Amino acid sequence: MSKSEIKALVFDVFGTVVDWRTSISRQAAAFGVKHGVQSDWDQFADDWRVGYGVGMDKVNSGEDEWKIVDQIHRERLDVILPKYGFPQLDEDVLADFNKAWHRLGGWADSTEGLTRLKSKYIIASLSNGNVALLTNMAKYANLPWDAVISAELAGKYKPHPRAYTHTAELLGLKYDEVMLVAAHNNDLRGAINAGLKAALVTRPDEFGDAKKPDLEPENDFDYFAKDFHDLADQLGCD
Amino acid sequence: MSKSEIKALVFDVFGTVVDWRTSISRQAAAFGVKHGVQSDWDQFADDWRVGYGVGMDKVNSGEDEWKIVDQIHRERLDVILPKYGFPQLDEDVLADFNKAWHRLGGWADSTEGLTRLKSKYIIASLSNGNVALLTNMAKYANLPWDAVISAELAGKYKPHPRAYTHTAELLGLKYDEVMLVAAHNNDLRGAINAGLKAALVTRPDEFGDAKKPDLEPENDFDYFAKDFHDLADQLGCD
Numbered sequence: 001m002s003k004s005e006i007k008a009l010v011f012d013v014f015g016t017v018v019d020w021r022t023s024i025s026r027q028a029a030a031f032g033v034k035h036g037v038q039s040d041w042d043q044f045a046d047d048w049r050v051g052y053g054v055g056m057d058k059v060n061s062g063e064d065e066w067k068i069v070d071q072i073h074r075e076r077l078d079v080i081l082p083k084y085g086f087p088q089l090d091e092d093v094l095a096d097f098n099k100a101w102h103r104l105g106g107w108a109d110s111t112e113g114l115t116r117l118k119s120k121y122i123i124a125s126l127s128n129g130n131v132a133l134l135t136n137m138a139k140y141a142n143l144p145w146d147a148v149i150s151a152e153l154a155g156k157y158k159p160h161p162r163a164y165t166h167t168a169e170l171l172g173l174k175y176d177e178v179m180l181v182a183a184h185n186n187d188l189r190g191a192i193n194a195g196l197k198a199a200l201v202t203r204p205d206e207f208g209d210a211k212k213p214d215l216e217p218e219n220d221f222d223y224f225a226k227d228f229h230d231l232a233d234q235l236g237c238d
Numbered sequence: 239m240s241k242s243e244i245k246a247l248v249f250d251v252f253g254t255v256v257d258w259r260t261s262i263s264r265q266a267a268a269f270g271v272k273h274g275v276q277s278d279w280d281q282f283a284d285d286w287r288v289g290y291g292v293g294m295d296k297v298n299s300g301e302d303e304w305k306i307v308d309q310i311h312r313e314r315l316d317v318i319l320p321k322y323g324f325p326q327l328d329e330d331v332l333a334d335f336n337k338a339w340h341r342l343g344g345w346a347d348s349t350e351g352l353t354r355l356k357s358k359y360i361i362a363s364l365s366n367g368n369v370a371l372l373t374n375m376a377k378y379a380n381l382p383w384d385a386v387i388s389a390e391l392a393g394k395y396k397p398h399p400r401a402y403t404h405t406a407e408l409l410g411l412k413y414d415e416v417m418l419v420a421a422h423n424n425d426l427r428g429a430i431n432a433g434l435k436a437a438l439v440t441r442p443d444e445f446g447d448a449k450k451p452d453l454e455p456e457n458d459f460d461y462f463a464k465d466f467h468d469l470a471d472q473l474g475c476d
Contacts, residue, residue: 070410122373122374122377124373130408130410131385131387131408131409131410132408132409132410132411133410134385135360135362135384135385135409136360136410138384138385139360139384146373146376146377146386147369147372147373147376147385147386148384148385148386149369152408153391170368170369170370170390171369171370171373172308172368172369172370172371172374173370
């Protein structure tokens with residue numbers, strides 16, 4: 001398959017483009033100070049994140065109706081706050097803190113690397129995060145997307161094939177003209193199973209010391225890069 | 239209603255942000271030269287554009303199944319090419335020329351004005367054009383959208399209320415936190431009927447001498463500006 005056929009790069013976002021764990025931990029620490037709570041905020045971030053996979057699996061399996069990631073985050077937040085000793089909080093305070101996931105910082109190479117890749121390709125998000133979350137995050141983290149695309153628009157979460165194929169269709173491209181860029185083998189397998197191309201970019205610090213990141217491709221993906229600059233070099237971007 | 243509540247500006251695109259008539263006329267003239275055809279290319283552009291409104295009305299009324307604007311443009315192109323004396327052309331030539339609508343230039347103030355507005359608000363397209371068309375156009379005309387939103391995502395064309403309300407919902411905002419910016423009274427009426435705010439920006443040259451533009455608000459809209467810089471001034475953007 002010719003590598004020159006790629007017309008769009010679509011990106012997993014949580015972990016691949018933004019450092020969710022550090023960003024959530026930092027915001028949770030500030031939230032703790034404000035409400036008189038002390039804790040291990042990295043663990044809090046991991047605990048909050050647990051709800052994400054579980055919540056999406058329930059939607060894809062049909063056990064739950066469609067719900068956006070903001071709602072999945074909020075349901076998990078309501079479960080963990082009492083566990084960490086937070087008092088009852090007002091609805092507007094909770095709604096704002098739930099948007100911590102809209103305020104995630106990019107990795108050091110994210111903005112510059114994406115800008116280089118954008119010079120040659122259409123670049124778009126392809127995240128399970130909802131459109132509002134991704135739009136606000138792009139503004140916050142200075143992510144220069146050509147288009148904000150979300151699994152929300154397909155009504156199925158990655159790694160369901162429809163999340164990938166629907167994205168290519170929205171962009172008016174053949175499936176193999178689109179390459180998913182992600183730091184996770186599982187997501188990339190979903191992309192190639194759906195007919196897209198795939199590039200693994202490693203993010204060794206995504207999980208801190210809580211969990212091992214994917215540092216090697218587990219399948220025969222099209223590209224394997226250590227960050228977005230390395231990918232831009234391999235793809236011949238200025 | 240407080241004007242300070244606006245969080246996102248969503249923009250009509252054809253005519254409001256890009257000068258479709260000059261861009262299509264210019265590309266059609268070059269296409270004519272290539273295929274040995276002489277004609278009035280402004281008239282050709284207007285004739286091609288006629289298919290747009292008719293095609294969308296048929297979708298909204300239920301007479302036609304959902305079809306994207308690329309398809310509506312193509313069906314109209316197939317009707318008018320023989321009328322202007324073009325010979326039979328290959329499919330790939332027609333497919334490429336149909337994408338003339340992806341290659342429209344912005345008005346003189348579009349990129350700078352949008353950039354100023356983006357410093358204070360979320361800015362997104364809200365066009366009947368499909369996502370692929372809008373994404374390619376943003377790259378071509380350097381339109382710095384935070385998000386590319388299309389009536390395609392709602393499955394209803396403006397001025398159907400769902401096209402507007404679905405956009406606000408995707409952005410996670412209340413309807414009256416979103417303001418449509420458009421050069422057309424009809425579109426703006428659709429927005430206020432759906433609960434959004436509305437700003438008329440005049441584009442006196444949109445139709446050349448073929449049709450009168452909307453130079454005055456026909457309803458009590460929230461803002462009335464002569465271009466995007468004027469709107470940015472009125473909204474207190476740097």
